[in-house]
Amino acid sequence: MSNENRPLCLTKPIVQRELPAGLPDLRMRLIRVLSKVWVNETELHYFFIDGPEAQREAVRQAFAEWKALPLGLKFTETTDRGSSEIRIAFDQADGSWSYVGRDLLGIPATETTMNFGWDLTDDYGHTTALHEIGHSLGLPHEHQNPFSGIVWDEDAVYKFFTGSPNFWTRAQTEQNVLHKFSAQEVDGSPWDPNSVMEYWFPAGLIVQPAQYSGGLEPAGGLSDQDKEWAKKFYPATTAAVTELKAFESKVLQLSAGQQADFTIVPDASQDYTIATFGQSDMVLVLFEDDNGSLRYLGGDDDSGTGLNAQLKTRLLAGRRYVVRLRLYWAGGSGKSSIMYW
Known part of the structure; x- marks a missing residue:
């Protein structure tokens, strides 16, 4: 599949926590940074709503790759929809997306929390599966990192994402690309253009940094910084x-x-x-x-x-x-x- 025909992840709106006025900046920042993160050693149960076995197996392999970092989380496949936190569909007409971190707990058991809208058995599909699981662990999109320094050609961004193959609305484009999280919502790590949570972008969308004006193509898979973040919040140590x-x-x-x-x-x-x-x-x-x-x-x-x-x-x-x-x-x-x- 050529770059021009590769669709991108469209996350569900992230629940923004309303905090009381007057909180000290440090206190407010710590709450917002950690609000989507699970308690360590949580066992997350995932349920397949449908889907061919080859696609299910690709998702299982992506869960296994995250776990093998190693992480202090457990991922367990279940056939009991009601006891699952992650409910996975393969609706080819709905794109690929996921809710973020502990927002999953607010989604009724009757609803999907993660969807895959294209084949997961090639390299791009494998990165897609890792990406959506990253959202479920609490990771947002990397290009929305306030420390990225990205300056967009906004007209070009809207034109690209409202067209084929994504066909997003302007509001969806704003939510998933142009919106920058505040410095109080992230852990302060520098921008990682090779993160599994980073989009690829064609030429003409990024004005600055100039080196990406000709396009941005992440390496694919989990970057060193992805692994560092995951092990920081989910250390694989057995606590007393x-x-x-x-x-x-x-x-x-x-x-x-x-x-x-x-x-x-x-x-x-x-x-x-x-x-x-x-x-x-x-x-x-x-x-x-x-x-x-x-x-x-x-x-x-x-x-x-x-x-x-x-x-x-x-x-x-x-x-x-x-x-x-x-x-x-x-x-x-x-x-x-x-x-x-």
Whole structure:
């Protein structure tokens, strides 16, 4: 397939978090940078809605390549649509796209969260599969990096993307190409023109940097910077897991982006509250151990509110549950705590 005929990924709108006015810049930035990132060691279940076996296998291989970096995430194929976070279709009339990171949790189980609109069995298809999985891990498009320094010929950009083979609207072109994320929404890494999250662009769209005025063609596959980002947020290390007993508070002293994991094995079947305490911002996620597979039960993200993360749910006696906390901002004291009752 020639460059001119290769369509590009069209992501779904990213959910923009509304934060209270008056938050310190550092606190606001940490929340926004980490808001799409999963807690580490999450098990993401993917479900194929349809599709030929060759296309499904190409997606499995792309998941395996991300995992082999190695990552502290687990990707598990499931035949139970209701328990899947990632639901994959192969609608050839709908292009290739994915929701981004933890936005997946807000999509009803009846809906697709990732689609592939062209063949995945060649090199470009393999990069496409890696790209869409990158979105599901929390990665946006690389050319929207505010540190890229890209100056566009906007008229040429609109003309190209509203025409064949993409046929996007001007609004879709703005959302996926011209819009730059603010410096508070990304982790500050320099632009990577070879990122798997980077588009290819024909000549005449980029004015600056001048070296790309004749077009930009990423190498394909995962770049060194892609791998570095993924391993930074999802390190393949086994964190110490502490048992959390009812009514016993555990003090946390974490840095931004760090995580703490706890197990809960309740003595009685009843409704419980799991909550954090202190001035910090963090996300709290609860999983149930289902014969070795961790199933997402719920979570809460208190970021920016000062209300602390809190989850109320029914737990069953003798069952094993895992609570994971990822810190955004440590607060004035740098300490917080967790307890359930």
